Amino acid sequence: MIRFLLNILWFICGGFISGCLWLLGGALLAITIVGLPYTGAAWRIAGFAFWPFGKEIVPREIVTGQGDLGTGGLGCVLNVIWFLLGGWYIALAHLIAAVAEAVTIIGIPFAIKDLQLAVVALAPIGRTVVVKR
Template identity: 65%
Template sequence: MIRLILNLLWFVFGGWLSGLLWLFGGAILALTIVGLPWSFAAWRIASYSFWPFGREVVWRDELGQFDVGTGPLGLVLNIIWFLFAGWYIALSHLLIAVA
């Protein structure tokens, strides 16, 4: 019951905007061939932005997956992410938090 109340409060006071921006960022990334892997990740994060309480984050190390986010390839991919979606999503989170 507490999770439901917290999720509803979160959604009303900014979660809806945060989730919509993640969905929009994923849609922009889906338009590019290079951004397709990030679009699915952004849509997963959107679900966390809409309803964060009661969810559990699992670290990649526990799953045994290869981490692309390190090294020169990770740097290039992070720059692409920042240019196409990361900057405005980070700004929106900051503005929602201040409000």
């Protein structure tokens, strides 16, 4: 019940905008052929950004138990390109939001989720969202 209430508050107080921006970014990446490898990652992050409580972002290797293209050398190269072309300023925006949220005690759980979004914004390839038990 607490997760549900936190998700509702998150959604109303900025999660909707954050998720929509991640969806828009994914759609813009999909339009460019070069951006297609990043589209899925952006849309996975959008799902997390809309409704983050009760979920966490983990390396895909942990979930599948094996490596793949996104978790190996190619994924590393794609993450470096992502970081240089835009990941750092998306992460910076989430970091600034987290600092603003952490000013109040009530905002601390929201700041933690924004920090998680900032970390995944730095290197989204090879990551996935899982539901906490």
